[in-house]
Amino acid sequence: MFNLLLNENMKIYRRWRTWIMSAILILLMAFSFVITYGFVGIDEATDWRAQSEERVMQLKSSLAEATNPNSEQMMDAESLKVMQNELKLEQHRLEKDIAPTNYTLWGEVLRMSAFVSLVIIFVVIIAADSVASEFSAGTIKLLLLQPASRSKILLAKYLSVFLFALFMVLLVMATALIGGSIVHGIGGLGDTYLSLTASGEFIERNMLLHTLITYGLQCVSLVFVATIAFLISTVFRSSVMAISIAIVIQFLAPVATIFVLQYDWAKFILFVHMDLTQYLNGTPLIKGIDMPFAVSVLAAYFIVLNGITWLLFNRRDVA
Amino acid sequence: MGVFLRKKKVFLNCSEYVNRHRNGTTTQGDEFVGKNKRKRAEVNNQSTVTNGVNRAQQESEQQPEQQSEQQSEQLEYESELRQGPVLILRNVSKVIGRRKIVDNVSFEVPRGEIFGFLGPNGAGKTTTIRLIVGLMRMSEGEVLINGYSIKSDFAKAIMKVGAVVENPEMYKYMTGYQNLVHFARLIPGIGKERIEEVVKLVRLETRIHEKVSKYSLGMRQRLGIAQALLRKPDLLILDEPTNGLDPAGIREMRDYLREVAQTEGTAVFVSSHLLAEMELMCDRVAIIQQGQLKAVKPVRELVRMQGKKAVVFEVEQKEEALHEIRKYLLERASQGEVLERGAELVDDGVELVLEREQIADLNNRFAEAGVRVYGIRHSKVSLEDSFLELTGGEQVV
Numbered sequence: 001m002f003n004l005l006l007n008e009n010m011k012i013y014r015r016w017r018t019w020i021m022s023a024i025l026i027l028l029m030a031f032s033f034v035i036t037y038g039f040v041g042i043d044e045a046t047d048w049r050a051q052s053e054e055r056v057m058q059l060k061s062s063l064a065e066a067t068n069p070n071s072e073q074m075m076d077a078e079s080l081k082v083m084q085n086e087l088k089l090e091q092h093r094l095e096k097d098i099a100p101t102n103y104t105l106w107g108e109v110l111r112m113s114a115f116v117s118l119v120i121i122f123v124v125i126i127a128a129d130s131v132a133s134e135f136s137a138g139t140i141k142l143l144l145l146q147p148a149s150r151s152k153i154l155l156a157k158y159l160s161v162f163l164f165a166l167f168m169v170l171l172v173m174a175t176a177l178i179g180g181s182i183v184h185g186i187g188g189l190g191d192t193y194l195s196l197t198a199s200g201e202f203i204e205r206n207m208l209l210h211t212l213i214t215y216g217l218q219c220v221s222l223v224f225v226a227t228i229a230f231l232i233s234t235v236f237r238s239s240v241m242a243i244s245i246a247i248v249i250q251f252l253a254p255v256a257t258i259f260v261l262q263y264d265w266a267k268f269i270l271f272v273h274m275d276l277t278q279y280l281n282g283t284p285l286i287k288g289i290d291m292p293f294a295v296s297v298l299a300a301y302f303i304v305l306n307g308i309t310w311l312l313f314n315r316r317d318v319a
Numbered sequence: 320m321g322v323f324l325r326k327k328k329v330f331l332n333c334s335e336y337v338n339r340h341r342n343g344t345t346t347q348g349d350e351f352v353g354k355n356k357r358k359r360a361e362v363n364n365q366s367t368v369t370n371g372v373n374r375a376q377q378e379s380e381q382q383p384e385q386q387s388e389q390q391s392e393q394l395e396y397e398s399e400l401r402q403g404p405v406l407i408l409r410n411v412s413k414v415i416g417r418r419k420i421v422d423n424v425s426f427e428v429p430r431g432e433i434f435g436f437l438g439p440n441g442a443g444k445t446t447t448i449r450l451i452v453g454l455m456r457m458s459e460g461e462v463l464i465n466g467y468s469i470k471s472d473f474a475k476a477i478m479k480v481g482a483v484v485e486n487p488e489m490y491k492y493m494t495g496y497q498n499l500v501h502f503a504r505l506i507p508g509i510g511k512e513r514i515e516e517v518v519k520l521v522r523l524e525t526r527i528h529e530k531v532s533k534y535s536l537g538m539r540q541r542l543g544i545a546q547a548l549l550r551k552p553d554l555l556i557l558d559e560p561t562n563g564l565d566p567a568g569i570r571e572m573r574d575y576l577r578e579v580a581q582t583e584g585t586a587v588f589v590s591s592h593l594l595a596e597m598e599l600m601c602d603r604v605a606i607i608q609q610g611q612l613k614a615v616k617p618v619r620e621l622v623r624m625q626g627k628k629a630v631v632f633e634v635e636q637k638e639e640a641l642h643e644i645r646k647y648l649l650e651r652a653s654q655g656e657v658l659e660r661g662a663e664l665v666d667d668g669v670e671l672v673l674e675r676e677q678i679a680d681l682n683n684r685f686a687e688a689g690v691r692v693y694g695i696r697h698s699k700v701s702l703e704d705s706f707l708e709l710t711g712g713e714q715v716v
Contacts, residue, residue, distance in 0.1 A: 137488055141454060144454055
């Protein structure tokens, strides 16, 4: 099994395109740093306390106005709640002396997690090609003539795709960390993250942990889009088809989600649950759905998608 | 010390096996074609002995001591399996849709034999090969390799099969060497030495570190064969192996396959639609047409199939010659003998089918009648004729 994995890795990393993709990723991230800081420089981040105190004053005065029955400005309960929460958070921040993340080292790393969607595209390319290219190049015949079972070969391919994904995600984090430390220095490495959930509880955790959670949540959709690409690649043995369908799914999923939300069965749709942050923040797209339910739906999809791939790959006559 | 003892024990098992094996080959002897076959079988036995010892060494190094009993039993069991044919097909059929692509095919290939699989394009050659190596599932029947069923015991069955199915397709973005490393990783006990050995065997030393995308078809063919040989196969399956090779390459390959079959006792299964190639290369040939096996015969028998040979008398007085022939044939016919076909005029004389004695008789007649004979020769009945006869004259190639 280990040797199978070595082989699959060799097929991924012995190709130029893998390194070109990595280079594109690093260049785009570097470009994003240059755009942000290359011309303007940093001056906003100097004194967060002053800014925070100012914001507290602002919030207090507008809240006072909103709650005053004589005021002309009317405010609904929801916005009121949001403002109250923000006030609570800022006060807590000043009290505990926890800097906001925006213009810190970790802030950069968090901001750069947006590049995970680019990683998804690259991973889709690798996943789509993994099985399909063996068929189109005819090498599948030699591969299946080895004593290893088809299931193991497929598993090795699947795992190698996610090793590649891990490599790319780590590359994003590392580049962001390096870029961030160039701009902000490495003083903020031990920072703490602070936020307030919708239900009014404070969350306080180490920034490294928070960053890993943020990236991890991004990776949920990565896993599914890559799995779908892998499935299509196995079913149709065409990498072009697998890449295009997977990428279309990746971009249409948010639109489709909005469209299906009006129906009862929306809670069983994969795309609705791909962003798990909604359950962490306590603001689910569909009221009454919680984390365990979402995770079970995701797990069911995961098993079914991979089951189909496995079944087809094992049963297929290779011509 | 313990290691040494065990080695000895295993060695005894092997020699016992060799005796059995020898008996086995002599009973099979009539299926083979005479003397040099027997020689080959002996060479074959010797090499199996050395193989056996090597294997015993490897195994005894790996296994803890108390398992030596089981181990030699296992070896004995395996050697029993190794007595029989390497490849057995029993009533193999493949149905796709309503069509029977392969229809009830059965044959066996013993060790050390080069077995030709001959048929026109689309006859089911490649499909049969795919069924043998498990790339396709058969609808009916079974395939046994070294006694292991390809269906139920895939890993064990395929372990000793080296094959190139259709074109020798490799990973083009890797070098030849990297490709071999890739395949070597999947078979236990194959190291760098073996890779270098096979590279040398197929004469790719100078270019093995180039990317496969730069290889010619002939070089890819060689790389494919190198890949198949990595695991020291008991059964080597090559699908149209001479495709893309120049005449020198074809000859080289032929010699090479002979060598592998003779020294290592490997059974070689070669498919082709090139009749002349088969005639030179193979010991036995199976002819397949529309998925059905038409015949399995030693090549020589196939060539000799008509029994009597066509003879050409080189003469210039063709009319007189024909007259004499007619007289001779009439005499024969009056004695109740019917000749297969009459005489035909050819460029430099007359041709007809005769038995040995009749050739001498007719020559005497010509001498008496004053027809001057400049030469008598057999016109060669090739495999092609037999093939066309067997397949009812369907277009080949």
